[in-house]
Amino acid sequence: MTSTKKVGSTGRFGVRYGLTVRQKVLAIEKRQKMCYECPSCSKTAVKRVAKGIWACNKCSHKFTGKAFYLGE
Ligand SMILES: [Zn+2]
Structure with a gap:
């Protein structure tokens, strides 16, 4: 796993994509994995469950939002 450490979860894209592209994707994926305020x-405790759909882990409140991340 040493070769994928630098780019984290985007390592699966391999060398077909440039490092800059992979770093951009990594930044977006990090945001997607973040929790947001319900x-x-x-x-x-709010996480994206599907494209444009967000759900709170604490109260199970579900709502629609931006496709990839909240807060912008
Ligand atoms: Zn909630």
């Missing part, structure tokens, strides 16, 4: 219970 508009219902205010806990930071």
